[in-house]
Amino acid sequence: MDRRSLLLGLCAVPLCTPALVGTARAQSWPARPVRIIVPFPPGGAIDAMTRLLAPSLSEALGQPFVVENRAGAGGTIGTEAAARSDDQATLLMVSMAHAVNPALYPRLPYGPADLAAVAPVAVVPNILVVPGASPIQDVRGLVAAAKQDPGQITYASAGNGTSIHLAAALFCALAKVEMTHVPYRGSSPAIADLLASRVDCMFDSITSAAPHIAEGRLRALAATTTRRAQAYPDLPTVAEAGLADYAVDPWFAMLAPRNLPEAARGRLGEAVRAAIQQPAIREKFAIIGAEPMEGDGASLQALIEAETAKWGKVAKEAGIQAD
Incomplete structure (x- = not known):
């Protein structure tokens, strides 16, 4: 093969296209x-x-x-x-x-x-829970109690701006009720006061609420998620329980x-x-x-x-x- 033919042949071969370079880099990551x-x-x-x-x-x-x-x-x-x-x-x-x-x-x-x-x-779903001894049995009961005594029903959270706090804030907005926020530094102290009935409810993470629900120390009213929580297939979502536009995932x-x-x-x-x-x-x-x-x-x-x-x-x- 003469030199001219060889050069033409090399020019026809895409030795280093952007796609090939990208694929090579992806395959070599991480180095x-x-x-x-x-x-x-x-x-x-x-x-x-x-x-x-x-x-x-x-x-x-x-x-x-x-x-x-x-x-x-x-x-x-x-x-x-x-x-x-x-x-x-x-x-x-x-x-x-x-x-x-x-x-x-x-x-x-x-x-x-x-x-x-x-x-x-x-x-990881949040679950609306109340103390096991609470007279509130369901979401409608919570809304009714909050409307009867505006600001008297309290809800705990793990701190301002946490998903637990936001879940409650959205609940109050959609249900058109006023409840009093009691922020804590983390979920553990909030749960401790909820178990002692020093606060009325909490939209807690399923991770921390589940053991207390199993023991009967907390009562689950609803899941905050769009679909029912896999761990509680018989528990309604907040939307199913009456707040149609509610969803916190x-x-x-x-x-x-x-x-x-x-x-x-x-x-x-x-x-x-x-x-x-x-x-x-x-x-x-x-x-x-x-x-x-x-x-x-x-x-x-x-x-x-x-x-x-x-x-x-x-x-x-x-x-x-x-x-």
């Missing part, structure tokens, strides 16, 4: 150990889910995945750390608080453009800094979706009340945008501010 920042303390549902997922992601993607808790300021400290990371080996696990925080913290040190949606992970999801290439995010998303389909992981999720979600990065991004708008409106109308 080193990956940390998953959980912007809340150890021990909660988000921490437990992340630690359940990490070994499966390590096996699927060939590098260690290590969980790092960076709590504070409603999750914004850990989120900022992930958003500012430039090492392509940092991920972020978020809760519904991620969509609420823009309304609570007007000057966040990061914005929507700093993080990319990877995959939804799970919903406390969700959890995986995000990545924007500098992680799209192809790598896609590969990671596939690994997350495969992990939450594993029977062993689903069984362990069920223990903490976590219900795996379906979807991809695009559907997660749409969820985040819708939830940010929804909870921004609720927070503004209820005058909710960060602690």
Whole structure:
């Protein structure tokens, strides 16, 4: 073959197309150990889910995945750390608080453009509960009691702006009732006062409420979620119990800094979706009340945008501010 023919032949071969480069980079990611920042303390549902997922992601993607808790300021400290990371080996696990925080913290040190949606992970329902000895038997009874004595019915929360607080604020708005908010620093002290009947009700996470419901110390009135909680198939949703437009689905999801290439995010998303389909992981999720979600990065991004708008409106109308 002469030189001219050889050159023509080489020109005809697409040696390094953008698509091939992207695929190669995706297949080589991650090139080193990956940390998953959980912007809340150890021990909660988000921490437990992340630690359940990490070994499966390590096996699927060939590098260690290590969980790092960076709590504070409603999750914004850990989120900022992930958003500012430039090492392509940092991920972020978020809760519904991620969509609420823009309304609570007007000057966040990061914005929507700093993080990319990877995959939804799970919903952990909140359950409307009252003390076992309470005369309130159902949602209609709670609404009637609140209307009879405006402001006298109290509800506990794990703090201002938490999903527990927002679930109650939305309930009050839709039922057109006034109840008094009693914020605590975490769910445990709130539950303690609820069990002692020092407060009247709480929209608590299923994770912490379930043991007390099983013992009869708390009475479950309804699930806050769009669909009935898998752990309580006979328990109506708040919407089924009378507030037709009510829905609070406390969700959890995986995000990545924007500098992680799209192809790598896609590969990671596939690994997350495969992990939450594993029977062993689903069984362990069920223990903490976590219900795996379906979807991809695009559907997660749409969820985040819708939830940010929804909870921004609720927070503004209820005058909710960060602690």
